[in-house]
Amino acid sequence: MNRRASSIFRRGPRPQVRPHPLDMAEGLEQAGVLDRAIRVISGGVQRALPPGPVKDALHGVPVGHPAHPPLTDLPMGCWMSSAVLDLIPGTERASSALVAAGLAGAVPTALTGLADWSALHREQQRVGLVHAMGTATASVLYGASLVARLRGRYGAGRALGFAGLGALLAGGYLGGHLAFRQAAGANHADQVSHLVPLGWHDLCPIADLPDGWPVRRTLGYISLFVLREDDDVHVLADRCSHLAGPLHQGRITVDDDGDTCVVCPWHGSTFRVADGSVVHGPATGRQPAFETRVSDEGTVQVRPLS
Ligand code: FES
Numbered sequence: 001m002n003r004r005a006s007s008i009f010r011r012g013p014r015p016q017v018r019p020h021p022l023d024m025a026e027g028l029e030q031a032g033v034l035d036r037a038i039r040v041i042s043g044g045v046q047r048a049l050p051p052g053p054v055k056d057a058l059h060g061v062p063v064g065h066p067a068h069p070p071l072t073d074l075p076m077g078c079w080m081s082s083a084v085l086d087l088i089p090g091t092e093r094a095s096s097a098l099v100a101a102g103l104a105g106a107v108p109t110a111l112t113g114l115a116d117w118s119a120l121h122r123e124q125q126r127v128g129l130v131h132a133m134g135t136a137t138a139s140v141l142y143g144a145s146l147v148a149r150l151r152g153r154y155g156a157g158r159a160l161g162f163a164g165l166g167a168l169l170a171g172g173y174l175g176g177h178l179a180f181r182q183a184a185g186a187n188h189a190d191q192v193s194h195l196v197p198l199g200w201h202d203l204c205p206i207a208d209l210p211d212g213w214p215v216r217r218t219l220g221y222i223s224l225f226v227l228r229e230d231d232d233v234h235v236l237a238d239r240c241s242h243l244a245g246p247l248h249q250g251r252i253t254v255d256d257d258g259d260t261c262v263v264c265p266w267h268g269s270t271f272r273v274a275d276g277s278v279v280h281g282p283a284t285g286r287q288p289a290f291e292t293r294v295s296d297e298g299t300v301q302v303r304p305l306s
Helices: 003-011 021-029 032-048 053-059 068-085 092-117 122-150 154-181
Strands: 201-205 215-219 222-229 232-237 251-254 260-263 270-272 278-280 289-294 299-304
Touching: 021 122, 021 154, 032 092, 032 122, 053 092, 068 092, 068 122, 068 154, 092 122, 092 154, 122 154, 201 215, 201 222, 222 260, 232 299
Parallel strands: none
Antiparallel strands: 201 299, 215 222, 222 232, 232 289, 251 260, 260 270, 270 278, 289 299
């Protein structure tokens, strides 16, 4: 760049640096200083919540969606409503009742959040830890607010409630970042019904498939998990619906009903290979599955399972 050109650039407007919550949230993704605490807490959660029906219920497997996000509506709704009532004279009892209801709702909300958090990527766990610290601080402040209100000190109760609301909003912002920017809780499986045209598609010769051993094959640009069992061939989307782990690297097992399943190598989600249904979380979304047949020439053909 010559001197004249560089002087033109120097005269241009200087970029303005404005603090933005998104910068802070993205900075937290890289905050390795949190990792030691994450290892300790995550290990404790794994020990306290071993794989099984309780953990599956906390993840939301029975309802097919993560249980934590809708549960957050309960404490957030109650506490925001109490903040509104705190601005209206004569509503102290109703406001105190909402603070108490929010505290009751915070318990299952925290448990479901912990279960989900323990099976996230490290960058997500860093943001999630600070999110949990914000909401835990809010819970403590609302607990103190309730005690003050029960002792008749409504002024202190209101002040503690508004402080709790501030912590709640800060934690809630990070919860939004976790869900919408980092896609925790979203379905990460390929949406094959949108990506694969209708009808049957040639996949590979059946003779190329090892018996009882999962492999990866591709249909266009979609990766597929393929498991041959004698003359049966099971095909699922390869990217795990939890966080896109490679199912073809997973372990093959059998569930209590005798159905063949694959266990994701990343966080242990278990899917039936016949239809992709979830046997164990943390995944809550069914794995997209394919119908299969073998042509007279010995070619495995697939089409999305409707
Ligand atoms: S990516 Fe987490 S269980 Fe598969």
